Amino acid sequence: MRRKVFISSIFFLFITIVVATVLSVIVTEPSSENAGIRAFYKEPQNQIDVVIIGPSSTFTTFLPLIAYHKYGITGAVYALPGMVTEQYIHVVKEVMEYQTPKVLLIAIDNMSPLQRKHPDLKSALKSFPILKPSINKIKILQAFKKELNFDNREILEYYFPIFRFHSRWKTLRENSVLFDSNPHKGALIYFKEFYEKNSNINPYESMQRKIPQIDEYRKKRNPNLFIRDLIYNVRGQENSTDKEIRKKEIAILQYVKAIEDLFFYVSTLKNTKVVIIETPSLIYDRNFERIQYIFHTAKKYGLTSFYMGNCKELNIDLNNEFVDEHHLNFFGAYKATDYLSNLLINKYGLKDKRNDSKYKSWDEEYEFYRYFIRSRYNVDIDFDYLKKL
Amino acid sequence: MSIVWLKLLIVFAIAFLVYHTVGAKYRWMILLLASIGFILIAAGIISFWYMFFAILVSFFGSNFINKVENNSVKQLILGSSILLIIAEFVLLKFSGALSQLSTNVSEFFATTETIAGDAIVTLGVSYYSLILIAYITDVYRKVTTVETNFLKHSLFSTYFPQILMGPIVRHKEMKEQLFSTKEISFDCIKFGVFRILWGITKKIVIADRILLPINTILGSYQEYSGMYILFAMILFGLQFYIEFSAAMDIVLGISECFGIKMPENFNNPFFSKSVHDFWNRWHITFYSFLKDYIFYPVIRSKIMMKIKSALEGIKHKWLAKHIPLFIAYFVIWSISSFRHGISFKYFIAMGMSPCIFMILEDIFKLITDKVLKIKSLKNALWAKIIQRIYVLTAMYLMWFFFRAETVSDCFNMFEKVLFDFNSANTITTIGVDKYDFGVIIIGITLIIIVDLLKEFKVDLRGIYIRCPLIVRWCAIIFFQIVILLLGLYGPEYDPKDFMYFKF
Incomplete structure (x- = not known):
């Protein structure tokens, strides 16, 4: 009897977890947050030239269909909104299990120490159910949770988004990854604000006052002092207890270890070139020291870094081509994609696949994307920008 | 379903595993620990002490009644014990209301609810008070034997499934079961789990959903015609029954998993x-x-x-x-x-x-x-x-x-x-859309069918137990899917407690 009860209980728990997990996937709506990852998993092996990983800013920096249409590069964006430092290595391992891209871009925007609360857990929850069940997925979820503080309800929703999104059962037929399973190569077709130029909101104006200028002192400062300065800042906080200070110090050291582990791992990848990039944002000046530290560490491991934070060089209009401080809109993203694609072709010799019949689906998806955006958002992605550029 | 009921289910899950692992003679101790644990985590130490007082009064009262020969003294002890328990009950439940009424009697006609500020702190006072009054009286009447073991008496008084919303049990029907060392039939567990899932479905999928149009219409009844008010009231009667019976399904289902059959509180x-x-x-x-x-x-x-x-x-x-x-x-x-x-x-x-x-x-x-x-x-x-x-x-x-x-x-x-x-007003202005309304109709129909079958004495328990394993597991999976997908819970909804929980 005891054995029967024990086995039945375990089986009940197992069934409950499976049901909750499956339902979590079913209620996930196709969205900008998960379009890139869904597209990544759908691609046949060894057909992707470029994979970019990082937080949500990556899917507004690199547009795979534009890159293909203009340059014949096949790309995928494996972006997790709010991606934290300790997740990177597991995401890279997950990516390398399915593809062997020629170039792996690692966007370090959100690679900051001492994050405590994700600004929008709901966005992150839209992408986690899409990850394939694997040890990597468990580690990705664990790393996210470890770095941020969740209350009990958030923990439950985090592992089983069905608890957050169950009321979507009414719109499953119109709006579910189950019924709408074509991710259109990661195209952002649901992100309305992305296609608005000259919107009422001008994030740059509100940011200007907050951004300290990068002066010569900051430019010349030794990047290795970044971690030391962080620890000194933490120790100098008067309102913190000794226990809190110690906890923060450990978090900083874990941050350093996570970066070192990641760079060590990617430096061993044989057929993939790894490039560390900082995507365009309105707050790059504030993060200058952090970026310098990471680039400096990357150099130690023989990795190339590339700084896209200088929007002037990319010809991005700070007033009109950002959705918010971290995310470009379509018009800014078009320029960023253009810039990055040019760089990848010139530096890494990626081949033009536009005339290859194996990649016909990319042409079809581009035409769909163009038609969809024109009809829904009244933006012609082909003609407006081709003419200018 | 509020957090208290979630805590109940968590305590049940842990107690269930331990209960079926330990030796038969220790099982009642596990239930006692679970009951005390539940009271502490659900209501806190103050509630525990109030309950402890009532347990002490009933324990010593019943033991003195049993020992004393003189009938007048027995009656005196009986009366005093009952008065003390009632006094605690009145103090905990109505002290706020009584103080309000003492200053303004007309409040009696105006107040919609009594002041229930202490109701959460003193978990289950309405139920354990009645259970203990019944127990002492039964001892006096020699309907049941007195419990001389204080811990066993505590278990009977605080048995955690019954503490939130009853049923109001009698010592005679519970004493054999609570302390039984007989092997528990696996059929009890099979049906118990199924009944818990059925109860949760009735509460968070059907009853809470029916509450949406009721609250919309009756919350501002002046804006609705008589037909809508009548419709809302018809729904209210159904919702009241479904919700209360759902609580009983959960409670009786939990108890059945421990091999303890509590009395039914509803019979169609x-x-x-x-x-x-x-x-x-x-x-x-x-x-x-x-x-x-x-x-x-x-x-x-x-x-x-x-x-x-x-x-x-x-x-x-x-x-x-x-x-x-x-x-x-x-x-x-x-x-x-x-x-x-x-x-x-x-x-x-x-x-x-x-x-x-x-x-x-x-x-x-x-x-x-x-x-x-x-x-x-x-x-x-x-x-x-x-x-x-x-x-x-x-x-x-x-x-x-x-x-x-x-x-x-x-x-x-x-x-x-x-x-x-x-x-x-049309149907779309009563707080539910067509999907919710569809779920309500299907839910009510299903409950009517189940009640009809019970009324015609169909042995639903026997039917379920005799079903093949695959059918039973499919039923469990079905209810899990229904609860997770259709349940009204989460940040978009207020956690609606059982209406009778406040009594």
């Missing part, structure tokens, strides 16, 4: 033939408590005997029989009304309304018995339908008062139902 009340019959089918254990510990003692009291003799003396046999009955009805239903709350609303809804209907049924019993004996009417379907409609009308009159914010609101709603036929 919507199939009642009379108001008397209704109260033998609705909140059965509470009405049974009222009958056994108040109604019969009142009927058999010296005062009633004197009234009866006096009336028999003037050769009014019918009055001699019925006047004591009517007085007893008045007493039990007044107590019932005050147990729910000190307000005129509850006095009418849970007090005078059932009392008056029972009196009327007794008065007209001679006529109705003669009518029902007529052959053509005895088994006529239409006669049965009229009977059911009469009972439902009586109950819905009660529920009108129960649901309305105040007595005057109730009369306003009555007026609208009878005279306002302007139906400007």
Whole structure:
């Protein structure tokens, strides 16, 4: 009897977890947050030239269909909104299990120490159910949770988004990854604000006052002092207890270890070139020291870094081509994609696949994307920008 | 479903595994630990101490009653113990309301609810008080044997599944089961789990969903026509039953997983033939408590005997029989009304309304018995339908008062139902969309089918237990999917507690 009860209980728990997990996937709506990852998993092996990983800013920096249409590069964006430092290595391992891209871009925007609360857990929850069940997925979820503080309800929703999104059962037929399973190569077709130029909101104006200028002192400062300065800042906080200070110090050291582990791992990848990039944002000046530290560490491991934070060089209009401080809109993203694609072709010799019949689906998806955006958002992605550029 | 019920399920899950792992003679200790643990995490240490006081009073009271020979002393101990428990009950539940009324008696007619500020702190005071009063009385009457082990007595008093919403159990029916060392049949666990899932489905998928149009319409009833108010009230009666019976399904299901069969609290009340019959089918254990510990003692009291003799003396046999009955009805239903709350609303809804209907049924019993004996009417379907409609009308009159914010609101709603036929609102303005409405219809239909089968004495438990393994697991998976997908929970919804939880 005891054995029967024990086995039945375990089986009940197992069934409950499976049901909750499956339902979590079913209620996930196709969205900008998960379009890139869904597209990544759908691609046949060894057909992707470029994979970019990082937080949500990556899917507004690199547009795979534009890159293909203009340059014949096949790309995928494996972006997790709010991606934290300790997740990177597991995401890279997950990516390398399915593809062997020629170039792996690692966007370090959100690679900051001492994050405590994700600004929008709901966005992150839209992408986690899409990850394939694997040890990597468990580690990705664990790393996210470890770095941020969740209350009990958030923990439950985090592992089983069905608890957050169950009321979507009414719109499953119109709006579910189950019924709408074509991710259109990661195209952002649901992100309305992305296609608005000259919107009422001008994030740059509100940011200007907050951004300290990068002066010569900051430019010349030794990047290795970044971690030391962080620890000194933490120790100098008067309102913190000794226990809190110690906890923060450990978090900083874990941050350093996570970066070192990641760079060590990617430096061993044989057929993939790894490039560390900082995507365009309105707050790059504030993060200058952090970026310098990471680039400096990357150099130690023989990795190339590339700084896209200088929007002037990319010809991005700070007033009109950002959705918010971290995310470009379509018009800014078009320029960023253009810039990055040019760089990848010139530096890494990626081949033009536009005339290859194996990649016909990319042409079809581009035409769909163009038609969809024109009809829904009244933006012609082909003609407006081709003419200018 | 509020956090307290989630804690109950978590405590149950842990207790269940440990209970079925330890030796049979230690099982009751696991239940005791689980009960104490649940009280502490659900309500805190203060609630625990209040409950401990009542347990101490009942334990020593019952043991002294058992030891003492003198009947007068026994009665004194019985009376004192019951008074102490009632005093604690009144203090915890009504201290706020009483202090308010002491300054302004007219508040009795205005307040919609009693002050229940301490109700959460003193978890289950309404239930464990009645259980302990019943226990001491049964010891006095020698209906049950006294419990000399304080820990075992504590388990009986605080047994965690019953503490939130009953049922109000008797010591005689629980003592064998709680401390039994017999092997528990796996069938109990099979059906227990299924019943818990069924109860949760009824609560968070059906009952909470039915509440949406009820709250929308009755929350601003002035903007709706009489037809909509009537519709909302019909739904309210169903919702009340579904929710309360759902709680009982969860509680009885949990208990069955421990091999303990608690008494049913509902027996298809919507199939009642009379108001008397209704109260033998609705909140059965509470009405049974009222009958056994108040109604019969009142009927058999010296005062009633004197009234009866006096009336028999003037050769009014019918009055001699019925006047004591009517007085007893008045007493039990007044107590019932005050147990729910000190307000005129509850006095009418849970007090005078059932009392008056029972009196009327007794008065007209001679006529109705003669009518029902007529052959053509005895088994006529239409006669049965009229009977059911009469009972439902009586109950819905009660529920009108129960649901309305105040007595005057109730009369306003009555007026609208009878005279306002302007139906400007469509179904989309009653707080539910077509999907929710579909779920409500399917849910109510399913519950009616289950109740019909139970009414025709179909052994649903036996059927489920005898189902093949694959069918049972499919049923479990089905309910899990329904609960997770269709349940009303999460940040978009207020966690709606069981309505009867506050009583």
